[in-house]
Amino acid sequence: MNDTRQKIIDAAKELFSTKGYAATTTKDIAGKAGISEVTLFRHFESKRNLFMVAVHSTFEADILINFFEKDLTYDIERDLKKLSGFFYTLYKDNAKLMKMHIKDKDSEEISEFSKPKVEMKVRTLSDEYFQKMHDMGVISDEPIMCRKYFFSNVFGFLMRKFILEKTDDGTDYFNWMVEKTITAIKTDSSKTQKG
């Protein structure tokens, strides 16, 4: 049944993401899923194929794109807070996938799997957003710099929390950090330079 298939996918995701592709054996996966190794191969033609299915069954960033297309208010504080919230959830839910991505991005066997389409789309949409904020006079620095600043701050936090699993970073700090970043973006750098 579909149930068995799903159990295999879940176990595979868990193991691939913690141990990496090469270190995870089909026996491991079968054991964790509570089924026999043969059943695994009846459902998936190869380990590699299972990996692909496991990867592609996970990453869903529609929420993000939907938000950009429908829910923007152009109140920068509200928009960026919401956005950071989406990213938080996305990373939280997909931490395993992200780890998998980092662990195996240099492996020849795996390299072609990707999520760059989504990545590019989000980048384009957010560049448009920051450009608009710039045109409206809300921010004075270069829009691309601001986009980078916002995303790499958020990303830095999420990376530490969900991939390196540093336990001392909570949502309190996250919210404070996002707020501080937004304030920084709204502040003109040229006025505060070298004084």
Place this chain on the structure above:
Amino acid sequence: MNDTRQKIIDAAKELFSTKGYAATTTKDIAGKAGISEVTLFRHFESKRNLFMVAVHSTFEADILINFFEKDLTYDIERDLKKLSGFFYTLYKDNAKLMKMHIKDKDSEEISEFSKPKVEMKVRTLSDEYFQKMHDMGVISDEPIMCRKYFFSNVFGFLMRKFILEKTDDGTDYFNWMVEKTITAIKTDSSKTQKG
């Protein structure tokens, strides 16, 4: 000779960090080092032992600790810029090690290898620094929050650049980002909240 040994270590570092521990074979390493597999085992008692040696031969953070102990001027702008520069160099030089760390931190075979002592020391020293800045009235937010903000911004950048190898992040942006972060730290959050 010592030369052969070093060639093996270099090749091992290169391969472990790009492919991960499990996916790297001793044959690979020997090939890359230009020596025979047997010679590898004459120099290192096992693959695991070679891994340990390769890891421990790399990470040197004395510069950082020296800086904290000798070169602080308590001009926050200068100090944090210098500090971010040190981190930049450290990550640049040790990108492979960092990747290795991330790739294999969940592997049972590997987990005990560590660099947490250095990490804790730097954290303690920088907390003292930010506390002092707070006492001097240079910053008004909680010192620990400020330390986190500074480090996770810098870390987010370095992670993207050296571990994920995003090519669009240059030193221009890095310097701008550091400056913006320092400005943000010097700005009191409570004054700019929800207005």
Place this chain on the structure above:
DNA sequence: ATATTATGTAAGTAAGCACTTACTTACATT
């Protein structure tokens, strides 16, 4: 000159890997 040292080559071992084959059990459908 000769012993020692650092390497190489060639061959092999035991284990583990992804994956297969052949056959079985259990339950549901016709």
Place this chain on the structure above:
DNA sequence: AATGTAAGTAAGTGCTTACTTACATAATAT
């Protein structure tokens, strides 16, 4: 009662892995 489906078990294939043994060779040290 006959057939189909989804699973299991047990054994085995061929390949790769970490690691070993035995012997040869060239340079270096005594």
